[in-house]
Amino acid sequence: MxxxxxxxxxxxxxxxxxxxxxxxxxxxxxxxxxxxxxxxxxxxxxxxxxxxxxxxxxxxxxxxxxxxxxxxxxxxxxxxxxxxxxxxxxxxxxxxxxxxxxxxxxxxxxxxxxxxxxxxxTMAFAITEPDAGTNTHNITTTARRDGDEWVLSGQKIWISGVDEADHVLVVARTEDARTGKVKPVLLVVPTDAKGFEFHHIPVEMVSPEKQFQVFIDDVRLPADALVGDENGGLVQLFAGLNPERIMAASFSTGLARYALRQATAYAKERTVFKAPIGSHQAIAHPLAQSHIEIEMARLMTQKAAALYDDGDEAAAGEAANMAKYAAAEAACDAVDRAVQTHGGYGASQEYGMAGLLVAVRVGRIAPVSREMILNFVAMHSLGLPKSY
Incomplete structure (x- = not known):
């Protein structure tokens, strides 16, 4: 069937x-x-x-x-x-x-x-830089050869979980590629390496996993710290970035499902004006709408994962970006509606809805902004001229 x-x-x-x-x-x-x-x-x-x-x-x-x-x-x-x-x-x-x-x-x-x-x-992943943002071609963290070693220097920002990771997979560029198109290399760096430091960035998000700015000052690494081919280029990098988008989508849809489940349960039991508030369309319809949006995002995420696992990189890249976009939007709407459903209790720690607001809102920004996804879809899916 x-x-x-x-x-x-x-x-x-x-x-x-x-x-x-x-x-x-x-x-x-x-x-x-x-x-x-x-x-x-x-x-x-x-x-x-x-x-x-x-x-x-x-x-x-x-x-x-x-x-x-x-x-x-x-x-x-x-x-x-x-x-x-x-x-x-x-x-x-x-x-x-x-x-x-x-x-x-x-x-x-x-x-x-x-x-x-x-x-x-655990292993963290470091690509974002203070002066590059979403423009990976502008990263300045540089890896140069010195005999049998690599010497790595630069900065990274918004790196998750460095404090609990043993190693970080760092995206750098080779010395001769400092100008022109990015020529990325991937190096595994121990978090206790000499010259490797990280500083905590306080954020308004309830999470045990923290964010850090990383400083890399002439960190020396053995030749076998390099993962992949030195001349492998963007293909190797996107082997990690497409899964990242798929995982980010799953992260968002999971949180959206949690928020919707909590809101639905509350709407069934909370009685105002002699009836459960879930019997009123002003409450029921937004929650129903979120259920539809979440299921659509989940389906696109499953499609992206299936394409990736089948080895269809181009189609997987398009689907992964769409899935991440759809999931972030669905999650933001679901949590906002869950807060509204709870009324004043939506802001309380007891019910925990407000604590989700920042967590799902970050999904519109990371690991790639919604605007860059729209740029990608406009260019690659619709064939429109490049806008940046």
Whole structure:
């Protein structure tokens, strides 16, 4: 039957069920309590690793589950849907794990992937710079050869989870590419390397995972810190960026589902004017609209993941950008409607709706802004002239 084409496999559905069950043991109250106390959610992270969920997209020979981006995206979504959004899921197994799996040497895979899979090690990802923003071609973090070593210098900003990562996968450019088009190289840098420093950036978001500005001052690295070909170019970089967009979409749809579930439950039980407020169309219709928007975003995310896992890079890039855009919009609307449904309680810590506002709003900005996605779609999907 053709309807089966629009259903996930039984294995994927069971994966979602089990991850939701695991995350549900912890829940939103536990998650926010940890975040507000400045503590980490290490217990949940390690249990995810123990059960094989962190590395489900990594080949089995390196400790993973042998699945694809669609599987790790499902894990990310279900965690967020239980009120436990794990930002490092986007970075460590999805971006870094994918890049190393695709372009790392056998020794690099053996060295780094098992820890990413079982949760005993995490890897951050550093591409954004203070003066480059979304213009990756303007990055100035430079890698130059010095004998058998690499010397790395520059700055990065808005880098997630550096304080709990053992290594950072840094996007730099080679010395001879300082001018002209970017010629990116990918280097794994230990967070305790001499010359590597990071400073916390306070943000108005309830999350145990913090943001940092990174300073890299002539950090010396061995030759095997380079992942992939020195002349591999943007192809290697986008091996990580398309999964990042897919994961960001799953992060958003998971949070949207959580907010909608909480709002719906409240609308069923809260009685004003002798009837549950959910019986009024002014409440019911916006929530129904969010359900539709979320499901559309989820479908586009699943399409993007399927295209990526099938190796259709061009189509996957377009779909991943669309999925990230649609999911961020759906999440912002869902959380705003959830706050409104709760009335005054929407601003309370007790119900936790207001704490989601910043978390989902960031989805319109990172990892790529909605404006740059619209630029991409206008140019590549519609064939309109480049506007920037």
């Amino acid at each position: 053709t309807t089966s084409l629009f259903s996930e496999t039984e294995e994927r559905q069971e994966l979602r069920t089990q991850v939701a069950k695991l995350a549900g043991k912890y829940g939103r109250e536990w998650f926010t309590a940890k975040a507000r106390a400045g503590e980490k959610t290490t217990e949940l992270w390690l249990e995810l690793g123990k059960n094989g969920y962190l590395g489900i997209n990594v080949p089995e020979e390196y400790g993973g589950g042998g699945g694809g981006i669609g599987d790790i995206a499902a894990v990310c979504e279900e965690l967020a849907a239980q009120g436990c959004p794990m930002l490092l899921m986007v970075v460590s197994p999805a971006i870094c794990g994918t890049v190393i799996t695709k372009y790392g040497t056998e020794a690099q895979k053996q060295r780094w992937l098992p820890g990413l899979c079982d949760g005993t090690s």
